[in-house]
Amino acid sequence: MVLVLGVSAGAGGARAMLTHSDQPHLPPIDRCEVPYRVAGGIEESVLEAIRQMCGSAERRAELITATAVTCRCTEHAEAVRAAAGRTRLTIVDEPLAQLRYLRFTGQLPDDGSVVLYDLGSSGLTVTHADSRTDAILANRRSTVLSGDGYDALLRWRLARSGVLTDKPTSRRHREELSSARVITATDADSGGRAVLTRSDLTELCAAGIHHSASFVRQLVAESGIRPGAVVLLGGCTRSPNIRQALGELLQLPIIYDPEPEYVSARGAVLLAAERPTGDIRMAMARIPTERPAAAPVGRRKIVAAVAVTAALGATIAGLLAVDRDSAQPHDRPPATQIQIATTPGAVR
Numbered sequence: 001m002v003l004v005l006g007v008s009a010g011a012g013g014a015r016a017m018l019t020h021s022d023q024p025h026l027p028p029i030d031r032c033e034v035p036y037r038v039a040g041g042i043e044e045s046v047l048e049a050i051r052q053m054c055g056s057a058e059r060r061a062e063l064i065t066a067t068a069v070t071c072r073c074t075e076h077a078e079a080v081r082a083a084a085g086r087t088r089l090t091i092v093d094e095p096l097a098q099l100r101y102l103r104f105t106g107q108l109p110d111d112g113s114v115v116l117y118d119l120g121s122s123g124l125t126v127t128h129a130d131s132r133t134d135a136i137l138a139n140r141r142s143t144v145l146s147g148d149g150y151d152a153l154l155r156w157r158l159a160r161s162g163v164l165t166d167k168p169t170s171r172r173h174r175e176e177l178s179s180a181r182v183i184t185a186t187d188a189d190s191g192g193r194a195v196l197t198r199s200d201l202t203e204l205c206a207a208g209i210h211h212s213a214s215f216v217r218q219l220v221a222e223s224g225i226r227p228g229a230v231v232l233l234g235g236c237t238r239s240p241n242i243r244q245a246l247g248e249l250l251q252l253p254i255i256y257d258p259e260p261e262y263v264s265a266r267g268a269v270l271l272a273a274e275r276p277t278g279d280i281r282m283a284m285a286r287i288p289t290e291r292p293a294a295a296p297v298g299r300r301k302i303v304a305a306v307a308v309t310a311a312l313g314a315t316i317a318g319l320l321a322v323d324r325d326s327a328q329p330h331d332r333p334p335a336t337q338i339q340i341a342t343t344p345g346a347v348r
Contacts, residue, residue, distance in 0.1 A: 002020065005053050005066070010120050010122075012120060014048070015033050016050065024269040025101075043084075065273075068269070070091075070097040071091060071093070090276060091280070095265050098233060117233060120235075128219055133220060137225055140218075150204070151170040154201065157200065163193065165186040166203075201242075202242060228253070230252045231244065
């Protein structure tokens with residue numbers, strides 16, 4: 001039983017988990033989260049997380065025998081590798097680490113395929129993977145839907161009630177609604193208060209949920225293979241209402257880990273022990289040229305899906321632009337009304 005370190009790198013920063021190689025599913029010895037700093041790059045967050053966990057191991061008079069870092073894209077992997085220099089570590093494709101942990105915990109089907117639905121702070125990554133070989137059947141990424149976008153919508157909702165909050169506070173409120181049905185938000189300056197319910201959050205996210213369900217269906221149609229389940233990953237999937245809505249829209253079994261944002265780091269722990277150095281990449285599966293045709297999608301549904309994507313993207317882009325503007329000192333402007341298009345029949 002050796003001490004290993006698993007780190008997941010993403011646009012929002014890095015999460016690290018220090019534990020024994022055969023106990024990734026148990027509460028870790030220590031863990032940390034290092035937010036992304038624009039001027040520093042993703043590699044800065046990763047190296048800082050490693051530094052903190054190495055310090056934690058030293059204080060316990062223990063030695064970390066291996067470190068693995070999961071990365072979503074080649075650019076992140078190259079940046080981490082270059083910044084690490086001679087530091088001994090393994091870089092892993094993130095979906096591979098996720099599949100490795102799901103298999104370890106018995107949540108991954110023995111055969112067939114699964115869709116990894118990973119909703120992070122900067123966007124949604126959907127990967128259709130073979131459960132037996134871990135090969136990628138198809139993968140896509142969308143920045144229309146994101147945790148930052150959900151937080152911006154939540155701030156807009158509170159502003160309509162006269163409560164202004166910053167980004168960290170709105171994120172905390174969103175996370176609280178994952179376990180509580182009702183919370184009270186307070187404006188630190190004015191003292192104003194507003195009640196938020198879990199249903200309020202679901203309503204704000206409705207257009208995004210419909211968009212992402214359509215996104216998943218497009219990916220499945222691209223591979224021509226129906227998955228056996230959808231794995232919900234990322235902190236945004238903690239909301240029971242969002243999980244239920246996705247399950248109803250996709251009509252597929254849902255696989256959900258109690259800590260979806262740490263699945264990547266836990267998988268990295270397992271892979272660090274198996275391969276202490278080098279890179280571990282996923283292969284692309286060879287899909288037969290002739291495959292069963294996907295069910296035809298009507299013109300009306302296509303137009304509706306495109307419309308909601310455009311409306312949702314414009315809405316969230318506008319809210320995030322307001323966030324950037326509000327970073328500059330100025331008087332508070334009155335909140336403006338924003339409409340989000342609904343999607344009747346878009347993903348049915």
